Amino acid sequence: MGLKDFKISVSKENILHNYHYLKELRNKEIIAVVKANAYGHGIENIVKFLSANGCEYFAVARECEAEKILKLKIENINIIILETIDELNFIKNNENVQMVVNSFKDLLNLLEKNVSTDQLHLKLDFGFGRNGVVEEDFSKLKKLILEKNLRFKGLCTHVFAADYDDMIAIEERFSQILEEIGKERFQIIHMQNSAGVISIGGKNCTHIRCGTVLFGLQEIGYYDPCIKRAFNLVGKILGTKDLKDLKYIGYEKKENIDIGKYKKVAKIRLGYGDGFSKRSEGIMSIINNKKFKIVHISMDSSFILVDDSVKEGDIVEIFHDLEESIKHLKVPHYEFLSCINDRIKRELI
Known part of the structure; x- marks a missing residue:
């Protein structure tokens, strides 16, 4: 890594650990959800790595994400598009691409347009209010399937992050419809x-659909100590300056920043142009095993209050403490990590 570079280092060992641990935990195969650039981890690298280690199913949100995977020219993998798409020739022309059916109306349209049901996953909505065939259409759905003797690639639903009792109720209702x-x-x-995946067994399921937890990103209230984090955002200090010599720190007047006891400021090459939001002003970075506050973020650079121990070329880590970052930003980790864009290199190590 050069002096000016920031990168996201992704631990192959930890991802592979999580992959095998989750498979064994539920005794099911995994559908790896790699939407939003694999939640910031790098879709191409992750798909190549997991497919080489036995993963056959990958889920994305958009057609453009499926296209990125297709360009890798990996044999014997299945790509599931979770959202409804309009360009049906994309499905018809790519046998290993499948899509989720997100309403009864969508199903009728897909059948009319002669999309193979071997490429369709029916999704049932039990009140999440996002995607899926709603309960009021279940009777029509069952009637259509039985009358036409339809068979599909998959059946699915979404257990959203609700309380445990809600999850169990959805699991039971899903199993009931499946039996019918x-x-x-x-x-x-x-x-x-x-x-x-962490909370319930997935009764009657053949696969588990893993996104954030596969990468070691766990939600508050759904924590498994065996899961290992893979993401690490690191760069180097470009240089330091004495605060006494400065009128501004970046575009902000020095007098408007609480500099406390600090006498120096360090510059790094990471800014909101890289997807590192200005809302991150105030979070702590880690340099030489010590915490230092990021006080100003511009488009291409950020500035950190430091002491004399920090030198040019020292390694700096951002988002070291995800829980602390979540509290500061008031959004979940998968939101701010996914925002880091392609100006920042992803590297499997």
Whole structure:
């Protein structure tokens, strides 16, 4: 890594540990959710690595994400697009690309347009209010499936991060509908999100759908001590300056910043142009095993109050304490990590 570079280091060992641990925990195969650039970890690197280690299913949100995976030219993998797409020729022309059916109306349209049901995953919505066939359409759905003797690639739902009783109720209702329609009509069955994987067994499911937890990002209230974090955002100090010689720190007048006891400021090459939000002003970085506050963020640079122990070229880590960062930013980790854009290199190590 050069003096000016920031990068996201992703631990292969920790991702592989999480992958095998989760498979053994639920005794099911994994659908790796790699939307939003694999939650900031780098979609191309993650897909290549996990497919080489046995993962056959990957889920994305958008067609453009599926296209990135297709360009890798990996054999024997399945790509599931979770959102409804309009360009149906993209599905028809790529046998290993599948899509989720997010409403009864969508299903009728897909059947009319002759999209193969071997490329479709029916999704049931039990009140999440985002995507899926709603309960008021379940009777019409069952009637259509039975009358036309339809068989699909998959059946799924989404166990959102609710309380445990809600998860159990959804699991039971999903199993009931599955029995009514017939398990034999679906090649794979999946329901859990990351919180659901930690919390419930996934009754009657063949696969677990893992996103953030696969990368070691755990939600408050759904913590497993065996899961290991893979993400590490690091760079180097470009240089330091004495505060007494400065009128401004970046674009901010020095007098408007609480500099406390500090006499120096360090500059790093990371800013909101890299997806590092100005809302991160005030969070702590780690330099030489000590915490130092980031006090100003501009488009291409940020500034950190430091002491005499910090020198040019020292390694600095951002978002070291994810819980602390979540409290400061008031958003979940998968939001601010996914925002780090492609100006920052991702590297599997």
